[in-house]
Amino acid sequence: MTLGNPARISIPVLLLFCVNVRAEQDMQALVKELVTQVKELKEQVAHSNARIAELEQTIKSDGGENSSSASINVRKPQTLSADSSMLPNDGDAKPVVTAGDIKGTIKVPGTDTSIGIGGFVKLDTLFSSSGMAQDTYGNQRLEVAEIPIGGLTPGNDDQISLHAKESRFWFKSYTPSQWGDINTYLELDFYGDPKLGTYIPRLRHAYGTFGRLLAGQTWTTFLNSQALADTLDNGNVGAILSLRKPQIRWTQPFTIESTPMEWQFALEAPLSRVWDAANDRVSTTRSSHYPDLVARLNLLPTWGNLSLSMLGRQAQYTPAAVNRGKSVWGGAVNLSGKVNTFDADNLRFMLAYGNAMGRYGPSSFFADAAVDDNGNMELIPIYAGMLAYQHWWDKAWRSTFAYGISHADLPAYAAAANRHMQTVHANLLWNPISQATIGVEYIYGMRELGDGQNGELHRVQFSTRFNF
Amino acid sequence: MRNLLPVIAICCTFCACSSQLGGESDLAFASGGPALHAIQDRELRDLMDRMNGLMMERFMTEHEIDIERSRFTQQIIDAAKTLSSTVKHLVSKLPSLELNANQQSAFRNLANKLGQQADTLQKQAENQHFNAISSTLHEMRSTCMACHTLFRKI
Numbered sequence: 277m278t279l280g281n282p283a284r285i286s287i288p289v290l291l292l293f294c295v296n297v298r299a300e301q302d303m304q305a306l307v308k309e310l311v312t313q314v315k316e317l318k319e320q321v322a323h324s325n326a327r328i329a330e331l332e333q334t335i336k337s338d339g340g341e342n343s344s345s346a347s348i349n350v351r352k353p354q355t356l357s358a359d360s361s362m363l364p365n366d367g368d369a370k371p372v373v374t375a376g377d378i379k380g381t382i383k384v385p386g387t388d389t390s391i392g393i394g395g396f397v398k399l400d401t402l403f404s405s406s407g408m409a410q411d412t413y414g415n416q417r418l419e420v421a422e423i424p425i426g427g428l429t430p431g432n433d434d435q436i437s438l439h440a441k442e443s444r445f446w447f448k449s450y451t452p453s454q455w456g457d458i459n460t461y462l463e464l465d466f467y468g469d470p471k472l473g474t475y476i477p478r479l480r481h482a483y484g485t486f487g488r489l490l491a492g493q494t495w496t497t498f499l500n501s502q503a504l505a506d507t508l509d510n511g512n513v514g515a516i517l518s519l520r521k522p523q524i525r526w527t528q529p530f531t532i533e534s535t536p537m538e539w540q541f542a543l544e545a546p547l548s549r550v551w552d553a554a555n556d557r558v559s560t561t562r563s564s565h566y567p568d569l570v571a572r573l574n575l576l577p578t579w580g581n582l583s584l585s586m587l588g589r590q591a592q593y594t595p596a597a598v599n600r601g602k603s604v605w606g607g608a609v610n611l612s613g614k615v616n617t618f619d620a621d622n623l624r625f626m627l628a629y630g631n632a633m634g635r636y637g638p639s640s641f642f643a644d645a646a647v648d649d650n651g652n653m654e655l656i657p658i659y660a661g662m663l664a665y666q667h668w669w670d671k672a673w674r675s676t677f678a679y680g681i682s683h684a685d686l687p688a689y690a691a692a693a694n695r696h697m698q699t700v701h702a703n704l705l706w707n708p709i710s711q712a713t714i715g716v717e718y719i720y721g722m723r724e725l726g727d728g729q730n731g732e733l734h735r736v737q738f739s740t741r742f743n744f
Numbered sequence: 745m746r747n748l749l750p751v752i753a754i755c756c757t758f759c760a761c762s763s764q765l766g767g768e769s770d771l772a773f774a775s776g777g778p779a780l781h782a783i784q785d786r787e788l789r790d791l792m793d794r795m796n797g798l799m800m801e802r803f804m805t806e807h808e809i810d811i812e813r814s815r816f817t818q819q820i821i822d823a824a825k826t827l828s829s830t831v832k833h834l835v836s837k838l839p840s841l842e843l844n845a846n847q848q849s850a851f852r853n854l855a856n857k858l859g860q861q862a863d864t865l866q867k868q869a870e871n872q873h874f875n876a877i878s879s880t881l882h883e884m885r886s887t888c889m890a891c892h893t894l895f896r897k898i
Contacts, residue, residue: 304894311850378810379872394806448806461807481805494805502812504803512803536815578819620793671793674800710799743799 378450388451395445398741399438400508405734407435411471416441418511418735420697420721421641425731441466441475442510456487461494467510480520490525497525497542497570498636500583503612503624505664505678507701508717508739513662513680514699517610517628517636521545521568538574543567549635550593550653551643553689558643564592565603575613580622582613589632591644591655598651606632606644606655619668624678626662631655637682641697641723646690657685664701677702691727698722713741784827785888788865789881791820795874817869820877824866831859847894854891858884 374383376390383390400416406424408414414422415437446463461481468476483492495501496519505513512518525542546564551557568589575582587610592603608630615623632655634642647653664678678701686695703717717739722732795816798809835855838848861884868876 379813379874380806392806446806448810459807461805463805485807501804501808506800506802518803576815616794619790620797668793668797671796705800707800710796713800741802 376450377452381448381450388453390450392448393446394744396443396741396743397440398442398444398739399440400442400510401438401738402436403736403738404435404437406433406731413467413470415472416467416470416510418509418514418699418719418721418733419640420511420514420638420699420723421694423721423723423731423733425723425725425729437472439472444480446481456489457485459485461492488527488529490527491523493520493522495519496521496544496636497523497540497572498585498587498608498610500574500581500585500610500612500614500626502581502614503583503626503662505624505662505701506666506674506676506703506705507678508703508705508715508737509701509719511638513664513678513701514638514641514682514697514721516626516638516662516680517633517660518638519636523570536576538572538576540570540572540574542570542572544570546589546592547635548591548593548645549640549643550591551646551656551686551690551693552593552595553646553648554596556692558640558693559593561593564590566590580613580615582611582615585610585612587630587632587636591632591653593645593647593653595647595651595653597647597649600651602647602651602653604645604653604655606630608633608636608658617665621665621667624662624664624666626660628660629658631657633658633660634684638697641694642682642684643690643693646687646693648687648689654687656687656690659683672707673705674707675702675704686726688726691725693726694723695726696724696730711743713739713743715739784823784830785881785884788820788823788827788884791816791823792877792881795820813874817872817874820869821866824862824869828859828862828866831855831862841895851891851895854887854894858887858891861887 371385373385376382376392378390378392380394381390381392402415404415408419408422408424412422413419415435416439442465444463444465446461448462449458449460451458461483463479463481464477465480466475466477468478479493481492481494483490483494485491496517499517499519504516504518507513521544523542523544525540528539528541530537530539544567546562546566546568548561548564549558550561552559566589568587570585570587572583572585587608588605589607590603590605592601594601608628610626610628610630612626612628613624615625617623628636632644634644634656637658637660642658643656645653645655660680660682662678662680664676666674666676668674678699680699681697683696684694686693698721700720701717703715705713705715707713715738717737719735719737720732721735722730724730795813798804798812798816801809804812835852838851841848841851843851861880865877865880865884868874868880
């Protein structure tokens with residue numbers, strides 16, 4: 277009897293089936309044996325407990341010397357407190373430090389305030405295809421506005437730099453009150469000076485909240501900080517509207533169909549960046565009659581978060597050509613969020629458009645408005661988008677791939693201004709323990725001016741980060 | 745077809761053997777689609793993974809992370825409560841499972857154990873004992889595997 281093709285396929289499948297049936301029976305036998313052992317252990321414990329109860333009864337019924345020696349062996353705290361000579365005076369008793377009301381904090385003894393400190397030490401090693409100008413931030417993080425245009429200057433092709441400026445220290449406190457919880461938060465890094473070897477502390481965040489009111493410096497309300505991509509690079513993805521500003525913000529939570537939502541309204545510090553054709557550069561004006569007005573709607577479902585931000589602000593400038601203050605109102609919208617996909621993976625995105633958004637873009641890249649040789653001022657429409665996907669390979673390894681793009685509709689006379697940028701970030705990060713991160717990241721950045729000239733940068737960044 | 749006859753004969757022989765080798769295989773019953781308690785267990789583990797992922801965030805402030813953590817904690821508490829009531833529902837299905845007395849006892853013990861672990865998880869989340877939650881989830885997984893081994897068809 278010869279076996280044809282169906283038989284050749286069927287027999288290994290049969291054997292595999294038999295092996296699986298056998299394995300299941302072995303597992304069931306093992307579980308049955310364990311159940312029997314647990315039953316026997318339970319009986320032994322019950323017997324032991326009965327014996328202990330018997331002995332305790334014997335000790336109690338003996339009385340006299342036996343009972344006083346037993347009380348010394350099992351004396352209770354009440355016995356100690358009755359003997360005042362053994363205790364320190366109440367006035368000398370120091371309050372014990374206990375865990376605070378929020379994670380990572382301790383209670384200040386004698387108060388309701390919980391305080392915590394933390395931060396991280398981060399080393400960045402950057403291998404860049406071209407160096408930026410001497411003593412600029414572009415050699416320490418991605419600053420697209422500093423990418424050289426046209427050919428590289430001799431001796432300035434490829435550069436390596438190492439620094440620990442992103443190292444961070446924070447302090448937080450929490451105090452409950454009948455009027456609403458009081459939180460404070462301070463955070464510093466060391467980007468206070470652009471020189472590579474100079475570490476000056478720089479204030480990143482300094483704010484307090486009192487119930488629903490927030491006041492101080494933190495991320496602009498226009499930005500959804502949860503949408504920021506998990507990159508090693510501190511410059512983050514191009515097109516990210518990332519800005520920390522002094523502000524006053526009110527948050528009003530509500531629910532629709534049991535989905536938590538929030539309204540946020542903020543008044544934020546104004547600042548205008550204007551491209552002046554008279555000198556072909558951007559000038560910054562801090563004086564203004566009105567604060568920036570921001571409103572934001574947050575949707576907070578279990579699958580992530582979404583926010584829609586609206587901005588209204590006045591750009592103000594005094595052109596040298598007319599020597600008279602000019603101002604114009606403009607606005608912007610930003611739809612952004614973080615959506616959980618599967619397991620711990622997530623998708624982060626940001627889509628923004630506006631004609632008064634320049635200052636809110638990547639640092640120093642776009643202007644809010646442009647002024648021609650006659651002193652006429654017009655706002656610059658900007659489109660920006662960012663998409664990032666974070667994938668967790670397992671609990672210790674993760675990667676983020678992020679793409680960002682921004683474009684400005686420049687007037688013809690602003691040919692030397694930044695018009696377009698794109699960035700790509702791709703990384704692989706490893707957390708052997710949760711407090712330590714080691715990773716490598718490839719970064720690509722390009723920028724283009726109004727006249728079409730462009731430049732690009734390739735960079736590989738290796739970083740370590742140790743949290744405390 | 746003639747070549748298949750020996751194969752079919754062998755299949756039938758093995759099937760007969762597997763059904764004769766023990767009443768243990770009779771313990772297994774089809775649970776149908778994914779069980780509610782399994783979905784909730786998965787949901788809890790995903791929530792825990794996402795909460796642990798907050799530690800890696802670098803751009804959110806610690807204050808913002810605390811707010812997110814409290815949201816995840818509330819979701820964990822809600823999922824643990826739901827799991828606890830789902831387990832009670834599971835025990836109520838016992839009469840319809842046609843198990844003998846020993847099997848019923850084993851099923852009830854495992855279900856009660858899962859319920860107790862869900863209650864423990866809820867208390868740990870309410871008291872913000874986050875470090876303990878991971879080990880409780882691990883214990884719950886062991887309980888699920890033990891019950892599935894005994895009572896669920898593979």
